[in-house]
Amino acid sequence: MIKLYNTLTGKKEEFVPLVPKTVRMYVCGVTVYDYCHIGHARSALVFDVIRRYLEYSGYRVEFAKNFTDVDDKIIKRANEQGVSCDEVTAKFIQAYYDDMGKLGVRPASIEPKATEHIADIVQLTETLIVKGLAYQVDGDVYFEVAKYGDYGRLSKRKLDDLQAGARVDVDERKRHPMDFALWKSAKPGEPAWPSPWGQGRPGWHIECSAMSIRHLGETFDIHGGGMDLIFPHHENEIAQSCGATGKEFARYWIHNGFVQINQxxxxxxxxxxxxxxxxxxxxxxxxxxxxxxxxxxxxxxxxxxxxxxxxxxxxxxxxxxxxxxxxxxxxxxxxxxxxxxxxxxxxxxxxxxxxxxxxxxxxxxxxxxxxxxxxxxxxxxxxxxxxxxxxxxxxxxxxxxxxxxxGLFQLDRWIFNVEGGGSASRTSEAEIERQIAERTEAKKRKDFTRADAIRAELAAQGIIIEDRPDGTSRWKR
RNA sequence: GGCGCCGUACCCAAGUGGUAAGGGAGCAGUCUGCAAAACUGCGAUGCAGCGGUUCGAACCCGCUCGGCGCCUCCA
Missing domain, CATH: 1.10.730.10 (Isoleucyl-tRNA Synthetase; Domain 1)
Structure with a gap:
């Protein structure tokens, strides 16, 4: 029986998937505008291991991890470098695969991109407007948090408390400072798609709702990400998704801690x-x-x-x-x-x-x-x-x-000593064996000068000699 | 101001009521011509401090001290 800590309830709970023997899991991936750091590595690795263990435990895991490929930071980066957004995202998606591959993080079974789900996003946004949970201002569409009763359920915050702490300039057109964009009207030169509200692009939070619902269903088992996503990102996802479907969204929320430098x-x-x-x-x-x-x-x-x-x-x-x-x-x-x-x-x-x-x-x-x-x-x-x-x-x-x-202990070769052995091998194994045989002979003759010379020579190449009680030796590097 | 997390040996780190896992470093031993490597063994009577609840607390409650995070993009 697997137990896991559920951020939603604040308790460790028994894990029971909605559909027996199947786990549907969504994890927030990265915004592809830069190289990943160790923090991203930790998050990816943690969920990679959770997925592997669920599979090891006999579950079939439908694992979706998204790429956010339309976003302010991407546009900014593209402008800085004088290239298109597509070039920026293609470059960093490839970099993501390269880096995570080196870490042994397996690709998810479904890896959706925001730009490939614009229709789903528009539809979800329309539903929210129809349900009275979202409103249009000029070409923008905002989610109205005050209309959604359970806002703050995940992060355990009250709307009033949030209001007190809001330190950022609030868009005057919003009905509540915490209202967030579902759809943003496009400025000239920005990537844009047609919508009932004019040319524009999705807000950040809506993509995860749209993609998880599309690929895993309206209610699924596990939703994960870094601690910093609890608020506002995941809180907003819940509001949008539950608001639109009227059903429970993710049932278990898992959040990984930060990587720190000097605390x-x-x-x-x-x-x-x-x-x-x-x-x-x-x-x-x-x-x-x-x-x-x-x-x-x-x-x-x-x-x-x-x-x-x-x-x-x-x-x-x-x-x-x-x-x-x-x-x-x-x-x-x-x-x-x-x-x-x-x-x-x-x-x-x-x-x-x-x-x-x-x-x-x-x-x-x-x-x-x-x-x-x-x-x-x-x-x-x-x-x-x-x-x-x-x-x-x-x-x-x-x-x-x-x-x-x-993802450990799969290697057939290991390097123990960085001195010379860390880089490309130079001395062949046969040559090492030959020298060791010669040293063993020298030891038998009590020619320790010769034996020590061979040992020193091998040591200089990063080869560690271990003498056994019976006079023979093993080596490693 | 609101919400939350953390403080366990020299270092890293499990443990959330029943008497302190594991790793690294260190020390000792085994082996050995010497050495290295490896292996074995040792290591907190105490879990930031104080007080309380309990037969019993690192674990629960209260207070204090120290560190951090979120409330704004963030894994």
Whole structure:
């Protein structure tokens, strides 16, 4: 039984989908006018993992994640660069796929764009006007919050409180300061579509209502996004959708916490953000390893809380991963007996139970990772007793299949040492093996000068030698 | 002004009534020609502070201190 924290009720609840065995989930994606930063990465990753775990639990997941491809910021960016809005959005949608791909975030099953749903948006807006929940002023259409009784249900705010805090210049034509645009009339040169109210474009919030209803139905299961979207974006989505359909909109609302730098929210205005591609570019590690480090780091804190990004935190993730991949490397070595085999199935069962319990409890990834770390410890002891080939394969497979849910532990090659080993390989494996054989011979002859020289030579290339008790050595880089 | 979040060992981080998961660092040990690596073991009698409820509290209630977020585009 999966339990999740529902922002709407403020409580952890049992998750029961509307249609058995099927989950319909909508997550607010990004506005494509710039490169994604770690905050975007966290959000995408969190919902990617939730989706993976739901699938692992036997659900069919209809997962929609949108691209906002018409917006003030896009228009501004296009004007600054003297290109069309289409060029801006195409560029950053591609960048999104590139960056998220490196992080192992799977594409959603449905990835709608606002510009491809103008007809749905216009229709929804018309419905709201007909129902008396929206009004037209010149070529603009606004949603009238005062007419919608439940406004503030998600963010737990009262209209009066909001009014008191409003600090922004209010458009005089609006009936209430919190009224928000469903449709904006177009200024010359802006992207525009025909509508009953003249040429214009959709407001921000309406697109998510239109697209989620179109692809998932009027009532669906999960709606997600960053904490900062709770108000006003998701509050407005609820008002529009419920106002238009008269039905419940999303039943469970999930919001992820922020990525912070030195305890402060990462944001463009503070200038304290790191883009995903910047991190990959600066990384001394190969791409797939950097991706896994980042994933491990981002999942090592529960999705609901804040998460401080720092070099130290990333290094710690790398260290933790080293221990796991070192184990995998030792599991890949020849059988060493069968004494440990008996204890394996119990360890695997214990791990799987703990892993599921953790994920069932509001997708508690740090506890799920702890379960896997526990298995590492178990296996190290069993390995000391001796494990057969089959047991070794089974153990590695367990890490692979459970790790699949988190997008971790899928790599066949791992780099332990950045010195020389981090970049493209130079010394061939055969050559390394040859040198190690020579060193083993030297050790037998007690020619330690020669043995140490070979060790130093390999170390200079980032190759770490581990001598075994029997005189042989294994190596890694 | 309104709404909300957080404060757990040197660092990161789970835990929301039954006596403190996990990781990193550190220390010790095993192994070893030495070393490295790896593995094993150790680690908070206490969970910002004070008071209260309870047989029992990191967890519930109250107050205080400290940090942060939202109310405006924002993952």
């Amino acid at each position: 402060e929210k990462m944001s463009k205005s503070l200038g304290n953000f790191f883009t995903i591609r910047e991190i990959f570019e600066k990384s001394e590690w190969p791409e797939e390893i950097t991706g896994e480090m980042l994933r491990y780091f981002l999942l090592s804190t529960h999705y609901h809380g804040p998460l401080d990004f720092s070099d130290l935190a990333i290094r710690e993730a790398k260290q933790a991963l080293n221990g796991l991949y070192d184990l995998f490397a030792r599991l890949a070595e020849p059988a060493s007996g069968t004494k440990g085999d008996a204890g394996l199935s119990m360890a695997l069962e214990r791990t799987q139970t703990a892993f599921r319990a953790a994920m069932d409890d509001d997708f508690n990834t740090p506890v799920a990772i702890a379960a896997l770390q526990g298995l590492r410890s178990d296996l190290n002891k069993l390995l000391a007793d001796g494990l057969s080939l089959e047991a070794r394969r089974g153990a590695r497979e367990a890490f692979r299949s459970l790790g699949q849910v988190l």
